[in-house]
Amino acid sequence: MWSLEKLITQKQNVIYRLKEKYANFIFTKDKKYKNKFSNALRKHYPCAIIAEVKMASPSKGILLKQDPILLSKSYIEAGAAALSVVTEPNYFKGNIELLRRISDISSIPVFRKDFIVDPIELIESKANGADAVLLIASLLSQQQLRELLNFACELDLETVVEIHDYSELHMALSAGAKIIGINNRNLKDLSLSIHTTEHIAPKVPDDVLLISESGISSQREILRLNEYGVYAFLVGTSLIQSPAPKGKLQSLKSPIKRMLEQDGPFIKFCGITNPKDAIDAISSGADLLGYVFCESKRRISFEEFQRIQREVAKEVPKVAVITLKELVQWRSLATEGISAFQVHGCEPGKLFGIQRPFCIPSISCTKGFKERSVEGFKGLPLIHLDGSPIGGSGKICHWELAKVFRALFYPSKVILAGGLTPSNVFEALSKVKPWAVDVSTGIEYRFGKKDKIRMQGFREAVKRWEKEHETSR
Structure with missing residues (x-):
């Protein structure tokens, strides 16, 4: 007893x-x-x-x-x-x-x-x-x-x-x-x-x-x-x-954990603003969906996100794009199905001290960076590399520098963003070999509105690269 x-x-x-x-x-x-x-x-x-x-x-x-x-x-x-x-x-x-x-x-x-x-x-x-x-x-x-x-x-x-x-x-x-x-x-x-x-x-x-x-x-x-x-x-x-x-x-x-145990490349369609774009993104092969909750023309409200969530598959992981200012809202977003929080403009020391929620630091991958300024991100499972401090700008990430970052953060996985399009993602994958590619502007027919044909073209380019490189991976 x-x-x-x-x-x-x-x-x-x-x-x-x-x-x-x-x-x-x-x-x-x-x-x-x-x-x-x-x-x-x-x-x-x-x-x-x-x-x-x-x-x-x-x-x-x-x-x-x-x-x-x-x-x-x-x-x-x-x-x-x-x-x-x-x-x-x-x-x-x-x-x-x-x-x-x-x-x-x-x-x-x-x-x-x-x-x-x-x-x-x-x-x-x-x-x-x-x-x-x-x-x-x-x-x-x-x-x-x-x-x-x-x-x-x-x-x-x-x-x-x-x-x-x-x-x-x-x-x-x-x-x-x-x-x-x-x-x-x-x-x-x-x-x-x-x-x-x-x-x-x-x-x-x-x-x-x-x-x-x-x-x-x-x-x-x-x-x-x-x-x-x-x-x-x-x-x-x-x-x-x-x-x-x-x-x-x-x-x-969890689905995102299983993805992290694979090499990729996975696709994140970001800046989703409405149910139709979310549904089209999933049918076009998105592995991750990104929603912007910080200052941006693509920013959506909590209520708009809830409305989208009611109409899309729950199995596809959702990522919130935020700054530290919005991170205080993480509990309500997590309850509604956000799997991870992509945090822009945050110093390593501040973010590494946060044990909850699951944060993905976003780093502006531009010339003139100092290695010491990002060393504090080492050990986190996933790092986001962008072409500007705040995502969605359409500015191309410095790919050669991104390769340096990928080696610096290994074995952490890397998401490559910044100016990607259906026509250049093949080259970006060849040069950087990231775990995932992240696109917003490059799949839009106008600001904040996604083009299903461009999303499909982006996916086809990623699949073509994957097929050509599967023997060497």
Whole structure:
């Protein structure tokens, strides 16, 4: 029978033994390079999956019947952002040796999930290969939480503070938490509801990395939580119980995430202002649709966007073109189906500090740029290159410079925009080889009105390039 109180009581003897074992422990630097846990999650936006290895659970009993090392490898091959290892021995049948074994074979960050209440457990975690650890707010006082967060920082361990309600959110933020996990499972009665994330997520500041934990088993739930600015997910039971965990993990990924795992080239038709143009863009082969919400002659209102959304396919990802001024509206736009926010005129430091929503920085790709001015964008999954500070100008992007940017930002993907047309996109693709091409002016018969024939011609030129280069890609 599950008892959280009994579990914590049983830990006291374990903690005493750990203090003896690690009293004089000296850390040696891990030679194997891994991304930081938080950076790995950002790199996998908008669908960063932390795939869990869990031997058993109080609600389901024995779960894992295959080799946990093979399962971990299948998660890595499927594109997981990180691995979660449950080490609690009594109810979850885990152990610290399992953490060590998985860390030894993993090329991605490893997250230790346990009921940690003492600093010595952080030392144990670090000594056995953890890159990040779970701290559960309901088990700790605010002072204990603050001390554990500070000590973890000294050990170069990242921390996820798990919460279940608003009071725990306040406690976590007051203690200095930078990564918060909202557990959809109630630890007292083990009931489960992703409404927990939906209720709490709007109160989480944008500079805090947010993870939704438990109860996630389908892409539908992922997309639903994307609307609340959640782009990282801890998934356990649904993967472990699947007859094909690798395929199951891949099936969870959102459409735009699946696109980001491919080379492209994809097409973004931007500056959509009415339902007819949106429908024509999709039928002409658009992979992404762009809507302008910042100052522009193509700017549309929130109500106009809602009207367009009612008439177009929801499966095609939508991108909002904005500046930092409009970014404050991201929650209402995300709820209506915006998948990503293309932010113009923003300094790297300001944008990189924003953990939510999923932002694509737009850089003016012109002569005279300084590499230092854009280095802060490295590590973001997607970068937009344009011919002017604000898009839609029709000015051609400096293609040779765009090639330099693409190499500079690798392995981030690059969208090329600026003065593209059906007649020059083939050449642009040949010179820059971007992940996607973005066009607005070049497919219009007059300002703000799209020409279906030009859209089709643009698509045909991209397909022709793709066909001619498929053997060399």
